[in-house]
Amino acid sequence: MTLAVYNTLTNRKEPFEPLESGVVRMYVCGPTVYDKAHIGHAMSSLVFDVIRRYLEYRGYRVLHVMNYTDVDDKVIHRAQQIGVGATELSERYIAEYDRHMLDFNLLAPLVKPRVSQEIENILRMVRGLIERGFAYALDGDVYFEVAKDTDYGKLSGRRLEEMRAGARVEVDERKRGAADFALWKAAKPGEPSWPSPWGPGRPGWHIECSSMSLQHLGEQIDIHGGGNDLIFPHHENEIAQTESLTGKPFVRYWLHNGMMQLRGEDMSKSTGVMLTVDEFLSRHEADVLRLMVLNSHYRKPLTYTEESAESGRGALERLRGGLKPAPAGALQPANAQEELRAAGERAQHDFGAAMDDDFNTAVALSALFELVREIHQARQAGVGPAALEQPQRVLLELAGVLGIRLEVDSQLGGLGPELVELLIQVREELRAASHFALADQIRDRLGALGVLLEDGKQGTTWTARGQPGGER
Numbered sequence: 001m002t003l004a005v006y007n008t009l010t011n012r013k014e015p016f017e018p019l020e021s022g023v024v025r026m027y028v029c030g031p032t033v034y035d036k037a038h039i040g041h042a043m044s045s046l047v048f049d050v051i052r053r054y055l056e057y058r059g060y061r062v063l064h065v066m067n068y069t070d071v072d073d074k075v076i077h078r079a080q081q082i083g084v085g086a087t088e089l090s091e092r093y094i095a096e097y098d099r100h101m102l103d104f105n106l107l108a109p110l111v112k113p114r115v116s117q118e119i120e121n122i123l124r125m126v127r128g129l130i131e132r133g134f135a136y137a138l139d140g141d142v143y144f145e146v147a148k149d150t151d152y153g154k155l156s157g158r159r160l161e162e163m164r165a166g167a168r169v170e171v172d173e174r175k176r177g178a179a180d181f182a183l184w185k186a187a188k189p190g191e192p193s194w195p196s197p198w199g200p201g202r203p204g205w206h207i208e209c210s211s212m213s214l215q216h217l218g219e220q221i222d223i224h225g226g227g228n229d230l231i232f233p234h235h236e237n238e239i240a241q242t243e244s245l246t247g248k249p250f251v252r253y254w255l256h257n258g259m260m261q262l263r264g265e266d267m268s269k270s271t272g273v274m275l276t277v278d279e280f281l282s283r284h285e286a287d288v289l290r291l292m293v294l295n296s297h298y299r300k301p302l303t304y305t306e307e308s309a310e311s312g313r314g315a316l317e318r319l320r321g322g323l324k325p326a327p328a329g330a331l332q333p334a335n336a337q338e339e340l341r342a343a344g345e346r347a348q349h350d351f352g353a354a355m356d357d358d359f360n361t362a363v364a365l366s367a368l369f370e371l372v373r374e375i376h377q378a379r380q381a382g383v384g385p386a387a388l389e390q391p392q393r394v395l396l397e398l399a400g401v402l403g404i405r406l407e408v409d410s411q412l413g414g415l416g417p418e419l420v421e422l423l424i425q426v427r428e429e430l431r432a433a434s435h436f437a438l439a440d441q442i443r444d445r446l447g448a449l450g451v452l453l454e455d456g457k458q459g460t461t462w463t464a465r466g467q468p469g470g471e472r
Contacts, residue, residue: 001356008254018222024062025217029226032069033093034078038274040260040267047257047298049106064109071115113212122211134244140186140199146179149240156232206237219246228256258301288312294361322372326385337387344394347371
């Protein structure tokens, strides 16, 4: 099977062929660290985590870079509002985002560069653009001259003439063109600044990512990712300044995820329409959000509701249910092992076909759910552990490719397995004595601690934090 990806630059699916055989260079725009991250940021990180995981599953070595924008108008203004230094503010939220990456089981990028640590590289790039005639200095500022880039707008589909016609009166009328954008900004009182050939100042937003990509991945990369709100002007400007400097195509495949929406609006720190990651994690397990994201195509918008979160929780529990052990003393029906092995192979095939179609995780998940259904049916029919071993191993493997955690949590909500078994035995005795209210109270209290009970013909099974426990 050939992997095909949707390229925003060409507006079509294309066969995936990296510049270097077996190696993928991938740059993903990270957060601007001036406030708490919301689940829209987490969504983008989850999307590209799954893309990376699948590429590695296919055998590629992925060189993954994600930046932190810690020098920016928003960082400066927020720091001034609350009376702290910009560095102190950004360090606080970088540490928080690093913690959230662990919460959401995100693979660590190869490099996580920060703008404040890349100033010399940025200055080198700005000087190069001036020397090549694509940028000009003006009273301590440096601007990219958009009119010099003959194919400006090729990513977003916007024509320069249309941008000129629709442009509002510019505050800075010194610029040669209304669409010209800042590569370097002259220092203002109270703002962080660095020395430069044009006077003290700081980088413009767009030059930051271009410089960090050049420094850590080279002049040409395979994948550049981010939310579709970055297509214009950020990614458009990245293309303009990078290709003007190098004279080479910058990115082979542009991949953009849809936006997370709340109450019909895109989540945004600036508008206050958001649910923070901390708020989400206070209500739900981290993998619930991963299941919500996986159950939709990454290029589509995703609307958050508590109902959709509950659906994600249910999907997670269904997958984990596929790892429940066979009933004690189960027999081995004829041909059961061969049939379940075939089910595992079908799941692997269908999973790969879906992911090869522009990372269609929703269809890939359906292959996992079908495998879980067949495992459950076999378990109900009394199939023993030997037959379940292979399909359950496939389930674990494919779930791992999607970053879903199905392994047993040994903490059991603070309870040991022996105590769980004892409480289940007490509950069974209470039910036998018709003390149903007390029995239900044990079930509910265990559930609140993350230990779920399921009664069936073969006895009561328990699941710790959604993980397989034992069967009685």
